[in-house]
Amino acid sequence: MTDTIFGRIARGEQAADLLYEDEDVVAFRDINPQAPIHILVIPRKPIATLNALEPQDAELIGKLFLAAARIAAQEGIAERGYRTVINCNAEAGQTVFHLHLHLLGGRPLQWPPG
Amino acid sequence: MTDTIFGRIARGEQAADLLYEDEDVVAFRDINPQAPIHILVIPRKPIATLNALEPQDAELIGKLFLAAARIAAQEGIAERGYRTVINCNAEAGQTVFHLHLHLLGGRPLQWPPG
Numbered sequence: 001m002t003d004t005i006f007g008r009i010a011r012g013e014q015a016a017d018l019l020y021e022d023e024d025v026v027a028f029r030d031i032n033p034q035a036p037i038h039i040l041v042i043p044r045k046p047i048a049t050l051n052a053l054e055p056q057d058a059e060l061i062g063k064l065f066l067a068a069a070r071i072a073a074q075e076g077i078a079e080r081g082y083r084t085v086i087n088c089n090a091e092a093g094q095t096v097f098h099l100h101l102h103l104l105g106g107r108p109l110q111w112p113p114g
Numbered sequence: 115m116t117d118t119i120f121g122r123i124a125r126g127e128q129a130a131d132l133l134y135e136d137e138d139v140v141a142f143r144d145i146n147p148q149a150p151i152h153i154l155v156i157p158r159k160p161i162a163t164l165n166a167l168e169p170q171d172a173e174l175i176g177k178l179f180l181a182a183a184r185i186a187a188q189e190g191i192a193e194r195g196y197r198t199v200i201n202c203n204a205e206a207g208q209t210v211f212h213l214h215l216h217l218l219g220g221r222p223l224q225w226p227p228g
Contacts, residue, residue: 034226050183051192058176062167065175065200069164072202078165081203085227086179088186089195092223104227109206112148113199113218113228 006098010044019074024060025067027103036106037075037082041068047099050088068103077105085113120212124158133188138174139181141217150220151189151196155182162211164202182217191219199227 008014009026016028019039030038041064047057065084072078082105087094093114122128123140130142133153144152155178161171179198186192196219201208207228 050179050196050198051187053176053180053183055180058180059173061176061179062172062174065164066167066169066172069167069202073165077205079203081201081205081208082164083202083206083228084164084200086198087195087223088183088197089193091191091195091219091221092197093225094195102227105205107205109201109228111207111228113216114197114224114226 004046004096004098006040006042006096006100007046010042010046010098020067020071022067024063027067027071030102034102035104035109037077037104039068039071039075039103041071041101041103042098048097049094049099050086052099064101068101071103072105075105081105081109083109083113118160118210118212120154120156120210120214121160124156124160124212134181134185136181138177141181141185144216148216149218149223151191151218153182153185153189153217155185155215155217156212161213163208163213164200166213178215182215185217186219189219195219195223197223197227 020027027041085102134141141155199216
């Protein structure tokens with residue numbers, strides 16, 4: 001398993017602007033925000049990409065979204081709306097190979113989504 | 115629970131270009147595609163938005179992503195890459211209030227994601 005900056009954040013070895021953490025999930029602000037609110041939600045377990053998901057990871061992936069919804073409420077964007085994005089591999093622009101959910105909001109988001 | 119077109123597709127009451135289905139999940143092509151491959155993956159269970167998720171839905175949400183990864187492989191975009199998007203409420207552009215995952219690929223996807 002290749003180490004990544006997100007793995008180091010998940011293990012507390014790298015500083016980040018943490019917003020939420022529990023035994024399975026960590027959330028922090030993206031350092032290159034694409035919207036007024038742009039937060040990353042990651043599993044502590046290092047999973048490289050969506051392609052590497054195994055059936056036993058299903059509940060963990062769902063927990064990322066439960067955390068994202070909770071954080072959206074805390075940030076005051078739950079009712080206005082927000083977008084969640086998970087990129088896989090090069091054509092989607094994935095650059096860190098530790099699966100991560102982007103939570104974006106605070107402005108109207110355009111369509112198509114990139 | 116408000117009925118929606120996706121609920122009718124999930125129940126087999128409305129035709130769609132189905133690509134995958136199992137007891138929990140249905141996938142079909144978006145009728146207004148934003149990329150060469152643009153597929154919607156939905157739970158059969160009608161959940162209006164991410165804000166309505168409950169802890170017992172976590173595994174089901176994960177199953178949407180397991181299905182998306184399987185479909186991406188079938189469509190030949192798993193290695194090139196693909197983007198998954200779930201929109202919540204108006205500022206994200208959600209128009210059908212039955213939770214749905216957008217799977218997009220077949221072209222380079224831009225950043226920001228909308």
